[in-house]
Amino acid sequence: MIESSDLRMTRIPLSHGAGHMPALGFGTLIPDPAVTITATRDALEAGFRHFDCAERYGNEHEVGKALEAGLAAGGIAREDIFVTTKLWNSNHRPQRVEPAFETSLARLGLKYLDLYLIHTPFAFQPGDDQDPRDQNGNALYDHDVTLLDTWKAMETLVDHGKCRAIGLSDISLNELKSIYESARIKPSVVQVEAQPYLPETELLEYCKEKGIVFLAFAPLGHGVRPGLLEDRVISAIAARVGKTPAQVLLAWAVERGTAVLTTPRSAARARENFDISPLPEDALDEINRIQTRQRLNEVVKTGVPGFIPQGR
Numbered sequence: 001m002i003e004s005s006d007l008r009m010t011r012i013p014l015s016h017g018a019g020h021m022p023a024l025g026f027g028t029l030i031p032d033p034a035v036t037i038t039a040t041r042d043a044l045e046a047g048f049r050h051f052d053c054a055e056r057y058g059n060e061h062e063v064g065k066a067l068e069a070g071l072a073a074g075g076i077a078r079e080d081i082f083v084t085t086k087l088w089n090s091n092h093r094p095q096r097v098e099p100a101f102e103t104s105l106a107r108l109g110l111k112y113l114d115l116y117l118i119h120t121p122f123a124f125q126p127g128d129d130q131d132p133r134d135q136n137g138n139a140l141y142d143h144d145v146t147l148l149d150t151w152k153a154m155e156t157l158v159d160h161g162k163c164r165a166i167g168l169s170d171i172s173l174n175e176l177k178s179i180y181e182s183a184r185i186k187p188s189v190v191q192v193e194a195q196p197y198l199p200e201t202e203l204l205e206y207c208k209e210k211g212i213v214f215l216a217f218a219p220l221g222h223g224v225r226p227g228l229l230e231d232r233v234i235s236a237i238a239a240r241v242g243k244t245p246a247q248v249l250l251a252w253a254v255e256r257g258t259a260v261l262t263t264p265r266s267a268a269r270a271r272e273n274f275d276i277s278p279l280p281e282d283a284l285d286e287i288n289r290i291q292t293r294q295r296l297n298e299v300v301k302t303g304v305p306g307f308i309p310q311g312r
């Protein structure tokens, strides 16, 4: 990790000389198109330089518009921001990967992506239906394509220079090891749920050993209440250091060497979530000793989005 005296500016190097990822990232999983635009602009203005998107979120066009306007207004260059999007489950067949990538790129209005992720290791029936189901409502999987087949098509995107790095999301340690061992271009990033109730320590250690950036989502427990934002240990630390629980949770994530995604939807929240500073060592230890264990997002088990944001 590139240490910075300013925790907000922490940048983590990507393997293969693919640049650096700003550790503090803004997630765009926002159901409302108008809110997507204002929240993305607010995040850029607050200082966020890392934007996490996905074709499945259905709002790449809005994110792209907001970034275009925000970059122009702030005199910020494309190279100064880091943009990720993700390949959805219904596009895992190798011949569908490049078209899906190009479509996302066009919707975002960008010429290249900093990072492209396979959104989940589960392949759904190929096609335009992002949520194919049988008569009983069960997800329809595609058993004729392996994750390695899809990964090889992702490697071709890097070869063609349209995408600087590739990675995986919602993946288990065993699945990651299998791809890592077979891959010609190793995964640069893994995006998974991680928070004090689900620290994923073993996966984090493996990523550190292999130089893979560990990118955590749900750092605030998806905002579910009661939950992490009201946790007794987190609240006590927040009161002691004069920060909010959200700031404590985000600082902990960055200080343990992960990148992290958060989704503030207002300008005030964007400023709050960007304004993190280092925690005292004993506070980090206290958080690491929290015993509660809870996974909030079940997507990792089925590939079906496991969490519907409040308000959807």
Ligand SMILES: NC(=O)c1ccc[n+]([C@@H]2O[C@H](COP(=O)([O-])OP(=O)(O)OC[C@H]3O[C@@H](n4cnc5c(N)ncnc54)[C@H](OP(=O)(O)O)[C@@H]3O)[C@@H](O)[C@H]2O)c1
Pocket (backbone or CB within 6 Å): 026, 027, 028, 029, 030, 052, 053, 119, 169, 170, 191, 192, 216, 217, 218, 219, 220, 221, 222, 223, 224, 229, 244, 246, 247, 261, 262, 263, 264, 265, 266, 269, 272, 273, 297, 299, 307, 310
């Ligand atoms: N790979 C995957 O499968 C996957 C799955 C889920 C998410 N993600 C990514 O991760 C990103 C982060 O999403 P997340 O749900 O994990 O984010 P999060 O920041 O943990 O949770 C967002 C929730 O926290 C609330 N919140 C934000 N800032 C707050 C603050 N300062 N104080 C109190 N509450 C606050 C928001 O409330 P308000 O709505 O009221 O602002 C919202 O309900 C997503 O946008 C997406 O890019 C990826």
